[in-house]
Amino acid sequence: MPASSTISHTPNDLSAYWMPFTPNRSFKQNPRLLARAKGVYYYTPEGHEILDGCAGLWCCNAGHQRDEIVAAIQHQAATLDYAPPFQFAHPAAFQLASRLAALAPDDLNHVFFTNSGSEAVDTALKIAIAYHHAQGNAGRQRLIGRERGYNGVGFGGISVGGIVGNRKTFGTLLAGVDHLPTTYNRAEQAYSIGEPDWGAHLADELERLVGLHDASTIAAVIVEPMAGSTGVLPPPKGYLQRLRAICDKYNIVLIFDEVITGFGRLGFAFAAERYGVVPDIITFAKGVNSGTVPMGGVIVRESIHNAFMKGPEHIAELFHGYTYSAHPLAVAAALATLDLYEREALFARARQLESDFAHIVMSLRGHSDVLDIRTVGLAAGIDLAPHKDGAGVRGYKVMQQAFHHEHALVRVTGDTIALSPALIMNTDDMSRLVDKLRKAITHIANT
Numbered sequence: 073m074p075a076s077s078t079i080s081h082t083p084n085d086l087s088a089y090w091m092p093f094t095p096n097r098s099f100k101q102n103p104r105l106l107a108r109a110k111g112v113y114y115y116t117p118e119g120h121e122i123l124d125g126c127a128g129l130w131c132c133n134a135g136h137q138r139d140e141i142v143a144a145i146q147h148q149a150a151t152l153d154y155a156p157p158f159q160f161a162h163p164a165a166f167q168l169a170s171r172l173a174a175l176a177p178d179d180l181n182h183v184f185f186t187n188s189g190s191e192a193v194d195t196a197l198k199i200a201i202a203y204h205h206a207q208g209n210a211g212r213q214r215l216i217g218r219e220r221g222y223n224g225v226g227f228g229g230i231s232v233g234g235i236v237g238n239r240k241t242f243g244t245l246l247a248g249v250d251h252l253p254t255t256y257n258r259a260e261q262a263y264s265i266g267e268p269d270w271g272a273h274l275a276d277e278l279e280r281l282v283g284l285h286d287a288s289t290i291a292a293v294i295v296e297p298m299a300g301s302t303g304v305l306p307p308p309k310g311y312l313q314r315l316r317a318i319c320d321k322y323n324i325v326l327i328f329d330e331v332i333t334g335f336g337r338l339g340f341a342f343a344a345e346r347y348g349v350v351p352d353i354i355t356f357a358k359g360v361n362s363g364t365v366p367m368g369g370v371i372v373r374e375s376i377h378n379a380f381m382k383g384p385e386h387i388a389e390l391f392h393g394y395t396y397s398a399h400p401l402a403v404a405a406a407l408a409t410l411d412l413y414e415r416e417a418l419f420a421r422a423r424q425l426e427s428d429f430a431h432i433v434m435s436l437r438g439h440s441d442v443l444d445i446r447t448v449g450l451a452a453g454i455d456l457a458p459h460k461d462g463a464g465v466r467g468y469k470v471m472q473q474a475f476h477h478e479h480a481l482v483r484v485t486g487d488t489i490a491l492s493p494a495l496i497m498n499t500d501d502m503s504r505l506v507d508k509l510r511k512a513i514t515h516i517a518n519t
């Protein structure tokens with residue numbers, strides 16, 4: 073193979089890479105390639121500047137290619153490339169766990185590291201079941217998720233998740249799972265900024281599920297405080313508080329899946345803080361190191377952790393873990409990222425920008441193809457009218473048009489466009505982003 077082919081920025085054969093959550097055949101006819109990034113921009117191999125409306129995939133919260141994070145990763149790679157996390161450890165892993173525990177609310181003081189949000193979710197579900205087992209309640213195995221929830225793609229995550237496309241072709245999934253209804257209701261909530269007034273009562277559905285299955289069979293409830301992937305669905309006012317109260321009443325472990333909502337997306341370290349509701353377990357990933365090196369994890373309450381700390385001292389208390397748990401590069405990146413978040417007060421910045429962002433995005437209201445808009449923190453979901461050619465066609469075309477012709481990266485699920493800019497984006501760029509999206513929507517409307 074000639075040396076030049078290994079450094080080419082534009083691959084000449086796209087067939088070998090089976091891309092995740094991507095229509096591969098369509099992509100490969102007209103690829104959207106990203107070769108470089110800085111700040112709030114990507115650059116294509118041809119050098120076009122692309123305004124990143126999504127912080128990558130809800131993860132590069134500090135913006136791209138931040139010098140401090142790059143330097144930390146480089147230094148770590150040159151110092152300690154890898155250390156086995158079973159039976160051994162490297163010092164920075166403890167430092168990061170302590171930093172995360174300090175950011176988490178109340179007595180969520182113990183951190184278990186994974187490499188992704190999906191692994192974090194499956195880890196949280198396993199810990200919840202094993203916790204009840206350790207307490208002598210081995211009958212508590214049932215898991216409750218929510219319709220329109222996205223909790224990653226492990227078998228646990230798709231079982232508690234509520235997206236039919238992610239579930240229907242993968243067999244019977246985990247047994248003993250049930251679902252709360254989605255909190256979204258367009259007739260009651262359309263164009264709400266922040267948490268909608270309507271819908272707290274939907275948490276009472278948990279009472280119904282307890283009545284159906286009995287509390288003695290239920291291990292945990294898992295919800296995203298704000299459902300991100302299915303289109304930015306903020307929790308109705310009071311909803312999470314009600315879930316917490318019902319979980320307390322029946323001794324059910326409450327898991328907040330904060331893979332998207334963690335690290336500033338809603339203006340706080342965790343959504344738990346924004347809502348003043350303390351779950352028993354928090355999952356995180358993405359923003360923990362601004363998307364630079366794969367990392368996820370769970371943070372658990374003191375009492376849950378301590379329930380495992382018994383038995384013979386030479387035997388692992390939890391038979392679970394990953395080869396790359398607390399990988400040195402991911403840890404170094406996370407420590408540098410947390411420093412950056414703190415030094416630049418990026419969570420507070422997101423809080424300050426929230427209202428401006430909401431009004432900028434709401435300027436799309438009134439467009440004939442826009443059916444609803446939701447905003448919370450620095451996240452927005454924009455529902456488009458389905459195209460005459462079928463569900464998802466308009467959304468996909470708008471995303472393509474935005475990229476190729478408006479030079480903006482936006483996220484699409486079905487006919488919903490999601491925006492989640494880096495916490496460093498300024499309001500001028502937010503306005504430019506929304507103008508680009510408006511032009512893309514209008515262009516597709518006229519085709």
Ligand SMILES: Cc1ncc(COP(=O)(O)O)c(C=O)c1O
Binds near residue numbers: 187188189225
């Ligand atoms: C709430 C939530 N949980 C879990 C995941 C899965 O994370 P990953 O893609 O890192 O496995 C995601 C990804 O977007 C997510 O939004």
